[in-house]
Amino acid sequence: MASHEFGAAVRQLRESTAPATVGLPVGRRRVRGLRREELGELAGMSADYVRRLEQGRSHPSAGVVKAIARALRVGRAEYERLCALAGYAAVDGQVPNEVGPGAMRLLERFPDTPMFVSDAAMNLLAVNRAFLALGHWHLNGDPWEWNIAWRTFCDPFDGFKQSAADATDHESVLVAQLRSALLRYPADVSLAALVDEMRSRSRPFDTLWRAPRPVSAYESSAAFIHPEVGAVTLVGSLLAVPGDDLAALMLTAAPGSADAARLGEIVGGAGEPTILRVGQSGPG
Structure with missing residues (x-):
């Protein structure tokens, strides 16, 4: 169940990430957000592995979670959520209390x-x-x-x-x-x-x-x-x-x-x- 929830979260983030925000050209696209191949390239993994993660058929390591979060340039809140869904505590695991x-x-x-x-x-x-x-x-x-x-x-x-x-x-x-x-x-x-x-x-x-x-x-x-x-x-x-x-x-x-x-x-x-x-x- 946790793997499926993590995979669903990754897919939602991938599809809602504008290519320009991660340094990719926009051009003409047939899908929303990023392609699996693009996320894989940014995160240093294959598109097939990204697919297996999104389908809940593979459990990510803590390093993979961090790589995906960095590739999608998510904020701290989303990184913490991905860690939790994958069954890991983030680096410090403390509630942030800085008023930005x-x-x-x-x-x-x-x-x-x-x-x-x-x-x-x-x-x-x-x-x-x-x-x-x-x-x-x-x-x-x-x-x-x-x-x-x-x-x-x-x-x-x-x-x-x-x-x-x-x-x-x-x-x-x-x-x-x-x-x-x-x-x-x-x-x-x-x-x-x-x-x-x-x-x-x-x-x-x-x-x-x-x-x-x-x-x-x-x-x-x-x-x-x-x-x-x-x-x-x-x-x-x-x-x-x-x-x-x-x-x-x-x-x-x-x-x-x-x-x-x-x-x-x-x-x-x-x-x-x-x-x-x-x-x-x-x-x-």
Whole structure:
């Protein structure tokens, strides 16, 4: 089964890779992406071997996985995923937590839209002032006080309210993200400890972990109870940040709505700095 999943992933990446991105001429092509012969040449293997890999008839070595990832010029996240599917831990196997320039630009360009950037383990790494202005994220000194999944299942916020349907969608996304992260980073001790602790502390999380629900959409709605302005309903949309294995969440209100007006009032009173890097010990 693992070989078939690895092969399917390689084929999907090969067919979605534009020739120009790996230094090959475009020309007239009858197939999408790269040909097997082209991937084989770039990775130093035969086209027949690439075919056997994609069909799940051959199990790759760790070196082959690395060669294919290098040939396709995939980002770290995809390399980690290929390693996991092939049954290997990547070089260090740790969840990356560096906020790259792409993620920083997102935060900088939407200063009036509440937004944060998180790593694959759902730890907040950076937030903008509009997000903090919502006033719901209170710190408690817990080791995982900046982890979205932990706060949702084990220490929920008083100022964050969702309908049953939205809570179901939100929880399904968090579990799916953590399961995917644990698959890609099996050697990350902190991530494993987080999952084990959550399974012990939260029965709903443990139930979802054992029988995850399918994710229909990576967004959900919630009411944020601001201490001065009152409730403002926002839709959170989770966006992938390719290459760095990060995610950004944007919170938006319906244009022209009362919620948009209340959000404008909240954000208008936010001070500096525009962006804060956060972590286990709070803003820094």
